Amino acid sequence: IVGELNQTQAADADGREIRIFPLRVARAEELAQTLDQMFPEPPVPLDPRTRQPRPDLRPAREVIVRADRSTNSIIVDA
Numbered sequence: 001i002v003g004e005l006n007q008t009q010a011a012d013a014d015g016r017e018i019r020i021f022p023l024r025v026a027r028a029e030e031l032a033q034t035l036d037q038m039f040p041e042p043p044v045p046l047d048p049r050t051r052q053p054r055p056d057l058r059p060a061r062e063v064i065v066r067a068d069r070s071t072n073s074i075i076v077d078a
Contacts, residue, residue: 021074028074032067035074039063 023031041061044053064077 017078019076019078020068021076023072023074028067028072029069032065032074035076036065039065 039062042059044055045057046052047054062078066075066077067073068075
């Protein structure tokens, strides 16, 4: 199983690694939601001069987890 998981990898247009994990027993949608919550959005940085939030400077999330209902798979974008 581990060998299969390691072979299911690719990269998107930005060069981020994408892995797909097909599930046999668990429900992908529920598991994806739980896993995605483990990797929250980075905090919004504050402008050092005005101390106001700067959402435009927020770095991208490092890991995004989602589910594919049709194949009952977990998709991890890292």
